[in-house]
Amino acid sequence: MSDYNNSIETFFYKGEITVELSKPKGMITLKGDLERSNINAGVIKTLELPMPKVRTISRKDGVQISWMAPDELLILVDFKKVEKYIELLEKNLKGEHYLLANVSDARAIFNLKGKGVREVLSKGTPVNMETIKIDDARRSRLGQLPVAFWMVKNTEVELVCFRSVTEFIFNWLKVASAPNSLPRYID
């Protein structure tokens, strides 16, 4: 069988930071009024995680809830368990007004690692990368494209983009993390 899909291996680069396309993850978009206690309870019950505060994530054991907007969450689970989680969520949100959709195929996730990760991203996002903390999430842009990202560690970021621009984002990250290209502004 021919495999013309862009394989994960081709999206690896080591410069000032290490840029790597992550293996597909299960991603679910939930839209709903996050102020409503029933919605909150349904999400917490299903994912066994606290609701993330504004512009943060909550995560445990490979399950993550990322705050995306006052009425939107991005839920990350094992790729194979998406349908199961959607079913559970539907059950636990019954009677509420919400929208749930599997978006695992719609997005690509990059893992960015290294001391320079804050400076690399500062070349393309207007987010204050100096003050952003672990578990903070931002829905922003990188150069000309929309992205979302969160701080996994002080020197590690997970970045989500639309799948159709995976290659463009990868090339962007490659250019931005070229050796000796950091301003050495953020410690």
Next chain:
Amino acid sequence: MSSRLSTGGKLIDRSLSKEFMFNGRRLKGFEGDTLASALLANDQVMVGRSFKYHRPRGIVASGSEEPNALMETGSGSKLEPNQRATTTKLFDGMRVKSQNHWPTLEFDLGAINSTFSKFFPAGFYYKTFIHPRFAWKYLFEPIIRKAAGLGNAPKEKDCDTYEYFYAHVDLLIIGGGIAGLAAASSAVKSGLKVLIVEQNDYWGGRAIVDEINIENGSGSDWIYQQVKSLSNEKNVNLRLNMMAAGVYDHGYVLLHETLTDGSNKKMELRQRLWRVRAKQTIVATGAIERPLAFAGNDLPGVMLASAVRDYLVNFGVSCGDRTVIVTNNDDAYRTAILMKNAGLEVPCIIDARPSVSESLSKQVQSLGIKILTGKAVSTVTGSKRVEGVAICSHAGSGEVLETVACDCVAMSGGWSPVVHLWSHCGGKLEWDKKNYMFKPDLTSAPLGANGEGMLTVAGTANGFLISRDVLSDGYTKSKEIIKALTGKVPKISMEKAHSGDESEILPVWFMPQGATRKLKSKTWLDFQNDVKVSDVELAAQEGFESVEHTKRYTTLGMATDQGKLSNINGLAVLSNSLNVSIPDVGTTTFRPPFQPISLGAIAGEARHELFKPIRKTSIHNWINANGGVWEPVADWRRPFCFQRNGESIKEAVEREIVNTRTNCGILDASTLGKILVKGPDAARFLDMIYTNVMSNLKVGKCRYGLMCSENGFLSDDGVVARLSDDSYLCHTTSGGSDRIHAHMEEWLQTEWWDWKVYTLNLTEQFSQIAIVGPKARQLIEKMGVDGLDLSPEGLPFMGFSEGFIAGISVRIFRISFSGELSYEIAVPALKAQEFWDLALISGEEFEVMPYGTEALHVMRAEKGFIMIGDETDGTVIPQDLGLDWAISKKKEDFIGKRAQMRSFMKSENRWKLVGLKTIDPSVVLPDGCYAVDGESNSYGHKNMIGRVTSSYFSPTLERSIALALVENGPDRMNEILNFPNLDGSVTKAAICDPVFFDKEGKNQNV
């Protein structure tokens, strides 16, 4: 002559010599030299020709205000025109050329313009080149463009890279002189995040040269100590080579950082554009010395007095053996003292003031330098460089009293604070009556988001000219800002600079004050754009009273230096001519960038493969490897067709159509927009969004729908599938998905905010693969279906089902854009390539072939289906396209309904959709061509009665077909229309039904 002295030069390292080429001559400089200091060290006083008159021009200044010394540096992919020699670092092996002359710098034929200068007064373009009318475009403009202008644009691609960097600070300090450094040190203990930037590659600004005393030591030592201790502070960032280009709303400041000198022949990261959000900004950008306006002040060798001492102190370069000082203030006396102390001759100081009394003049006299008070320069003598000055009374008209031989004239007309950044975002200026200069009006600062000042000015930029006041203002202003930011008054020890008093300046805008017209027409205001005192006076005489008009009429201050040297003198001459005060004349607007910045820095990383994002479907790489001929569709790339060995594009398209209509075709339709709309009010919402009714659509069914703008014009179309009672999947055009999603959200968020509807753009979640043609059903069945009934009854036209094909979870829609039996299959994007491969394998026996967008277009045109963007152009309503059937008459409202009731929309004479068949079936009408009725309107234009919107050769019908919008088209069946071609010939075509093929639809209903 100008030369390198045997000692001195704070910024150079004499142990590292550098060789460079100037106009083919091999010259030597030192590490630390600027190009300007190195040229002067080699007695290269003339460095270019002027813009209009091609007069010889020399280096005037020592910083970014330099108007003349613009050079072409580097070559090939490293070539850069218009580089300021005064701010360009010298490196070993540098290649430099002067600009704007032919054939050589020394002998320039263009200099003949100078002889005829009286024919080129202000506004001469407008006056001279009016008749004959055609000559401007073909004769005058090309000649003027050739004669005027600066450097040549590079011909090769720039090989270097550029980037942006976003930073967020509490306090941004622009300028690393004593005021800026004082401000930074005040902020150390505040805990604020501070960034201090300096455009030069050294700290201290003028204080380095004008040895001042701070506390018990020298200014240089103080600067060194400050920088050293600031460098150790975690909350302070110091950066050199960083020029503040512009200040914008909400504390947004653009900084331009130069990273390399260009000496590396290989690709390198060259410049970085910083986009800084600062809560507060302190501008401590100092001041620029003003030239004096006297006849011959543009001759090479006439320089700013401060520049003469900069070259002496910083680079150990003497600008002349005999330097005459011309001034109206005390500051230039410093130049005289330094030159004399360096063992150089200063024959005299020509001071326009009637008397001088302060300490500097006493010091000068003790050195034996003659001070000629109340005197002025009548004219500078010499042709290509200064040979002497003719001295006259400042009060007179220029009658020469004596002539003094010299090779350098150091002039000072006072100082102008650098108020540019203060002004960029709305800071107002006030006129300082004591020092005769514009300075920031602190009561009218640029305001931030909270309505309070977001930027302040400190030190010399704030109008303080004496070091004592400059330093103290640096502390005071920073204290205020720190208090505003932290709520606490910082405890700081304000160190003191010591300086004596200076005599008052005498306002001198040109000299002598009664200068004759002859002298004034040799007296330059704007060196770079060749504007003289006589030009500004002429503009005033001709009624250009507004400074903005005078600027444009004379081009004063419109060159790349933005009139840094000429502005105030020009204003003053205008005010003098108009007999109003300078503040009443006002200034022109200061705009970013403060200094020109490269296009590379503005583009940042967005070049080559990063120029424009390209969206790729899951099948993209397969298409690329299998003969796909790409065309851009929105940000996507889609294959126009798939070329096989030796085939032309036309042949490929025809093959794909014939094969699809006879066997089976496969199309990557993944770019199609897919928006999920869900909620109790989803049906009601879609009834408003679409022109037709969506609320009565049954679950499991599809309906073609139209969307209009508020003005009734057709905006997008597509198939809507009802997934459940409260959820719909809306398909949009490829280019429309983001726009339509935003359109839906806008209505939901602004107008119907209380409706319970959520939308989500799922375009990328699903790849959509169309399998089309008489053998489509057989092919899919061969792939292996599970949970699906593909029979005509099981999955009828305009139905959809969910199940598995070849083990892959799918949603299969039975819809057709070709008129054939057709299925569009949505598969998870990550499974799409696998599905595609399997379909091709199973399809081998059915002769399946992939087809591209052109085949898709031709097949839909054969069926008379409209295409958004072809049949619509933003002025077309659905009724024009015969789509009345898709506009609900029952619905109370939908977006566009009211607009469609306007009389013009209901007019009988609208251009409506018809088909066209050319009389000669082999001739394809050009896309977009117009039909004429043979009459002309009152302007002599031919009356147009229709326009071709789509035009193709149909291999199915073996003839050309076209769709067109024609006035009353449907009522004119069989009428023959004339379509004039560009070559004068006329193509004739008959109006016909827009459905050319299988009107009954029997092909798709199988």
